[in-house]
Structures are given as C-alpha cells and as structure tokens.
Amino acid sequence: MQAIAGAVWWVAVFLSPAVREATLGGLDPVMVAVLDVPLFVGASAAAAFGLRFAAVLATGWTMAVTVALAGYATLTSEAGWGVLFMAAAAGASVFALCLLILGRVPTEWILVGPFAFAPADARGGVAVHAARTAAQIVVFWGLFLVVGPLVIDLLEQRWGLAVGFPAFIRIAGLVVLLLASALGIWSAAAMSTRGDGTPLPAAMPNRLVIAGPYRYVRNPMALSGIVQGVAVGLILSSWLVVVYAVLGSLVWNFAVRPHEESDLEARFGDEFRGYRAAVRCWWPRITAVPASSTADAG
Template sequence: MRTAQAIAGSAVFFIAAPCIVAGVVPWLLTDHYHLPLSTVPGFVPLGWLLILAAIALLVHSFARFALEGLGTPAPVAPTERLVIGGIYRHVRNPMYVAVLSIILGQALLFSSWTVVAYAVIGAIAMGSFVKLYEEPTLASRYGAEYETYRRNVPGWLPRLTPWRG
C-alpha cells in the first residue's frame, strides 16, 4: 500500500472506530456532555490530562500504522510491516490503551459510573478481540518476528525502558 493510501485509510478508520467508541458513545452516555462536571477535587483536571494525553497517543499510534507499517489498523487493510517503533516499543496495544484512557478521562470529568461501566465492558471486549483475533492473526502474518516482539513488549501496561528490536 502506498503511503497516501495508508494515511487516508487510517484517517477513515480513526473516524469509524475510536471516534465512535471514545467520542460518540460517551457523549450519549453523558447526555451529550450536559452532565455537570465532577465536584471531586482534582477529577476535572486529571480527566482532561488523561483525555489529551490519550488523544496524542492515539494519533501517534495511527500515524505509525500508516507511515511505518504502510497500512491501517483496520483488519481489511492491514500493514505490510509489523509496527514496532515509537510507542509500540513500550506497549503492543497503545490504541486500545488510549481509547480506554479517553473513556476513563470522561468518567473522571463527569464522575460518571455509567461511563466507568462502559470502559469496563470496552476493556473486556478489546482484550477478547486481541486474544481471539489479533494475536493469532499477527502470529500467522509475521511469524517469528511477531513472537519475538510479543515476548519482549507488554500488551497493555507500558514499560519504562524501551525494547530494542
């Protein structure tokens, strides 16, 4: 896939997946963001910090797929190369971590247990998708390269020291 196609495909998938999951659904769960902001000290700034940092992480992750992998995160247009640079040196699933962080940031922002419950359901769904589809697919597509990467980089919680692949 050419770089321009990978960028366009990743942009479309960005709107179709994380913008819906971390944007539209929480927007609906918070009455179109009309819930009052949290009165718990520190929750509002912490929520905003989590949301903004996670958006930056998400954009970075999508860019790595298009520029390094020459593909998209969408299963219908996968990368030509295994993406292991940037944030992927520290965690294998930064897009899922970012999406869940955006949702949890909104839960803090509004002190919403409904949004927390949605994040828990989302985490279970994402974890199941990774185990049942992504890991077997990546192992099949990239073989030993993926197995080495998988052994050296944690799936969900980033490590502080980078893996040198």
C-alpha cells in the same frame, strides 16, 4: 448463581420499599413477579441443571425485560438500578447460554465488517494509508468517545443514577484525555507510515511495526482508547461511562486480542513471537526494544 441472585432480589423487593422503588419504580411487584419468578428465577435454576430450553427461555426473557425496563426508566426516570441489574443478568445469561449450547463463547462472531481481519492493499502508499487512518480516527473516536458516552451520560441522568464528581476530577480527566489522544495519534502515525496499512482490522498493516510507541508496549492504540474512555467519563462526571470503558477493555482483551495475536503470529511467525516475548501487552517497558524497519499491528 443467577437463580439464587434473582430469588434473593425478589425477597428484598417484597421486604424493602427502598429496593422496590430503586429497581421497579412504580411497577406492581406482584404482577411482575408472576412472570419473572418462573421465567427468570425458575428457568435459570433449570438451566443450571443442563436444560437447554430453560436456558433459551431465561435468556430471551431477561433480554426482553431489560429492554422494556430501560424504556420504562427512560420515560419515567424510575427503576434505573433495575435496568443495570437486568442488563448484567442479560449479559450473564447470553454468556451461560453460549457455554451450554456451544461449549464456548464464540468471540469470533464479533469479528465482522470493519472488525474482520484482512491486510490492507499495499499499493495505496503511505499518503493513502495515512489519510485512511485519519478518517478512521475521526469516525471511531467520534462514535466511541463522543456519541456513545454522551448517550450513556444522558441515560444515566435520566435514570437517576448520576453522581457528581469534584471539579478537579474533571480537569484531571481533560489532561488524561489529551495525553491518551496524543498516544493514540502517535501510534496511528507509526502504523500507517511504517506498516503499509491502517489500525483498522479490515485494513491491517502488511509489515510488523516495531517503532514509535510499539517499542514500549504491544497495544498502544488499545491502551490509548481505554484511557480515553475513562477520561471522557471523568470529564462528564459519569461513572457509567467509566464502566463502559472498562467493559470495553475486557471485551478487547479477552474477545478480540487473542484473535488478533493469532492472526499476527500466522502472518509474521517468529518475528511476532519474539516481539510478543519482549514487549508486554498492557504495561509499558521502561526501555524501548530495538527499532525495526518492519511495521507493527500489535
């Protein structure tokens, strides 16, 4: 699919000035094609037939081109769409390379540092866990909801990809952000006061929390974070920030959540299995499940 898409793109580049300008800017298409056709299109096609070296070559080349094109677009304000297409191709190449070399995508590789699962030190007490939770909120919300979106919005503007949103969309985004943030704080408070731990994977609760918002939905903090990201995108009038939030939700759902739930099942057994059967991951219940004195990391 990547080889075919690349070939179609190159045909469009030489047939359509609009496509050429949007994806390559002022770069000479002939000079780029001399390298890209064999290293991207050709290598991707060879990789599709199981040639591992070709897969490595296509992936390395695609990632290098993405970085170089991003630098070019940032300096010149040209070829913004080319950066997005190559970034998508780089992600697809890495995904395909993992399947070809390893037979799977090693999602556990992202569970390192503060994202590695480990129970919190229960000796700290509620006050300590609450303080650590507050610090985590400041750091992670600041990083993922302020710094990250602002950088993305800046690049979106610089690359000529910005689309203006109506004023009422920004206001709606602000309202949604406040509501989602309230849900996040409520969830964090329930986790730190009832679970002998924090929301951070490296200091997870020692008890399964079925209290507060966890009585309605299994992952209120994840739900809050995703909605917050979308709301920030609406406030900034940045469709790329909205995409960033959606991609984050996919990574969390398909890469992180299975490991988290496996860890919870191993630690809490039937208690967690019963909770998982009663409460959905994303769609809240209308009525709350019975509260439990044990705390939830779900």
